[in-house]
Amino acid sequence: MGIELLEANAERVVGTMPVEGNTQPYGLLHGGASVVLAESLGSIGAALHAGLDRIAVGVEINATHHRSATSGFVTGVARRLHGGRSLATYEIEISDEEGRRVCTSRLTCMLRDR
Numbered sequence: 001m002g003i004e005l006l007e008a009n010a011e012r013v014v015g016t017m018p019v020e021g022n023t024q025p026y027g028l029l030h031g032g033a034s035v036v037l038a039e040s041l042g043s044i045g046a047a048l049h050a051g052l053d054r055i056a057v058g059v060e061i062n063a064t065h066h067r068s069a070t071s072g073f074v075t076g077v078a079r080r081l082h083g084g085r086s087l088a089t090y091e092i093e094i095s096d097e098e099g100r101r102v103c104t105s106r107l108t109c110m111l112r113d114r
Contacts, residue, residue: 001036006075010049013041013078013090019069029069034094034103038063041078042090042107049080049088049111056088056109063105072097078107086111 001022007014015037022033039061046056074094082089087108094103 001033001040003037003040005044008044008048010045010083011080013045013048014075015041016073016075018073019071023070027070029074029102031063031065031103034065034074035061035063035105037074037076037094038078038092038103038105039107041076042092042105043109045078045080045090046088046107046109046111049083050109054111054113056111058107059087059110060108061105063103065103066101067096069096069102074102081106084111 002018003015005015017037019029024030050056076094078090078092081091089108092105
């Protein structure tokens with residue numbers, strides 16, 4: 001996938017992913033690749049929120065694909081919407097190099113003891 005993590009804390013996680021190598025047959029960024037980026041960033045945030053004594057397990061993800069990307073990189077920014085004792089929810093915005101929104105996703109993770 002070529003995901004590179006740029007920033008990570010419990011409130012905000014930022015990463016990039018190349019479009020090349022992550023396309024569907026029409027040469028557009030594959031929607032599944034966007035979801036992989038979104039879940040990766042949101043899961044990292046949830047794990048950081050959970051701390052060392054708990055783990056984060058994804059229980060729900062959704063994605064809306066707003067526009068296509070055909071080259072360059074996309075950047076995902078995961079922002080914590082809810083950080084509770086048993087659940088953490090993140091909204092992930094994925095944008096192209098011009099700052100145009102490509103995808104909006106939401107991930108909820110269950111937090112449980114190791």
